Amino acid sequence: MDSLFHYINKYASTLMSEEDFKVFRSHFIQKRIRKKQYLLAEGExxxxxxxxAKGAMRKYYIDEKGVEHIVDLYIENWWAGDRESFVMFTPSVYHIDAWEDCEVLLISRENTLKLCKECPAFNELLLKLDERNNIATQKRITSSISFTAEKRYADFVDCHPYFVQRFPQHIIASYLGITKDTLSRVRKKALKK
Incomplete structure (x- = not known):
């Protein structure tokens, strides 16, 4: 819970007091998720x-040929979930599983809405997360339709150097929309520079 408290105060202009945080944390459920265990399965x-709070996860979908496509990667101090399904109450097309053993804090839609009304710092956090998510999505779309594999990988390493240490090449390649062989070639080329 301490990591969530520091995370919120990092992004909020109005700091949350320890007393407010006691009320705040009652809206969350602590859970451990073992490696390879699902947070969310397709259809749910x-x-x-x-x-x-601890660990790493991945979000992916499986196409009609049975090929896995990585949509998002998550580590400590990141939020994981399927926003569309969460907001619209529709079945998810994604799987989200633990890549490492994880400790997470879960919040329901109902409690999210309650906290938005009761806690200005949380509401501000959600607005900032939405802004950052929109910017990241735009950059990712531009990258996938315009950049070479070399440029995509270079940008990925610049923006997320910690992912390179936590996820294997085939996961990173899928996230970048390239083959594992292409990623291997790009990495060798980058190391020579």
Whole structure:
């Protein structure tokens, strides 16, 4: 819970007191998720968003040919979930599983809405997260339709150097929309520079 308290105060202009945080944390459920265990499976409705206190997760979908496509990667101090399913109450098209053993803090849609009304710092956090998510999505779309594999990988390493240490090449390649062989070639080329 301490990591969530510091995370919120990092992004909020109005700091949350320890007393306010006691009320705040009552809206969350602590949970451990073992490596390879699902937070969300395709077809389920995303009933909780998860703040990752410890560990790493991945979000992916499986196409009609059975090929896995990585959509998002998450580590400590990141939020995991399927926003569309969470907001619209629709079955998810994604799987989210633990890549490492994880400790998460879960919040329901109902408690999210309550906290938005009761806690200005949380509401401010959600607005900032939405802004950052929109910016990241735009950059990712531009990258996938315009950049070479070399440029995509270079940008990925610049923006997320910690992912390179936590996820294997085939996961990173899928996230970048390239093959594992292409990623291997790009990495060798980058090391020579």
């Amino acid at each position: 409705i995303c009933k909780h968003m998860a703040f990752i």
